[in-house]
Amino acid sequence: MPIQQLCTIVEAKRLNEYAYAFTLEVGDMVRRHGLRAGQFLHIQCGHSRLLRRPLSVSLCGADAPQDTASIVFEVRGEGTAWLYRRKAGDTLDVLGPLGNGFRVDREDRLLLVGGGIGVPPLLGQAGFTRGRSTAVLGFRSADRAMLVDRFQEFCQAVFLCSDDGTLGRHGFVDAQLRDVLEKDKNFTAVLACGPKPMLKNVAKVAAEYGVPCQVSLEERMACGVGACLGCAVQMADGTMKHVCKDGPVFDAQEVDWNV
Secondary structure: OOEEEEEEEEEEEEOOOOEEEEEEEOOOOOOOOOOOEOEEEEEEOOOOOOOEEEEEEEEEEOOOOOOEEEEEEEOOOHHHHHHHOOOOOOEEEEEEEEOEOOOOOOOOOEEEEEEHHHOHHHHHHHHHOOOOOEEEEEEOOHHHOOOHHHHHHHOOEEEEEEOOOOOOEEOOHHHHHHHHHHHOOOOOEEEEEOOHHHHHHHHHHHHHOOOOEEEEOOOOOOOOOOOOOOOEEEEOOOOEEEOOOOOEEEEHHHEOOOO
């Protein structure tokens, strides 16, 4: 059951020219309500704005006196422009935890594939399986890169890609994913988060190599609790599901990638 509360920003920092990271005190949301990376928080951005902004959790901790959760966002509109101007010590109106995160065990060996703002939700999975997982991270360009040092801290190996060739491999993450799996298919699962075309390609490659794949879908969310149809997506069996309530994480085989 999600709860609504005021959460204090204990750290606010800029990751690059476009992205910001906040660490929030979230009461007992981790210890009592099971908040984990890959789920999201619905944050009110300004007193006059009715709709909240859904922001994925990248890291969380069961701490004292309050649990903590980190969120990462890019400034893309009026709401996030208001949000990035908040400072440490300010409070935010937060609803959470919301959605279903990745299904992983600490002993899993994961292949984490992130694109752009889809990279942060995978950081918690890297930390949870510390030293056992591999990451493939893609960005539009070098100046968009974020959290690379944290993934290098947590992962056995990290491969970088960029659309324009200014960072790591020139090209998309699915080509690098294929190269990794060609050499080593012994992964528990592929976990992916990013734009839908990227997820479609990642799911295809994972299926070719017989590795289970979980995808975190990015869709516009209005209510965040499944009451509206703003984030409905079609499944392979013809049914419709809500990204906010049934996801955002789905088994890749569940999703109809052809709509």
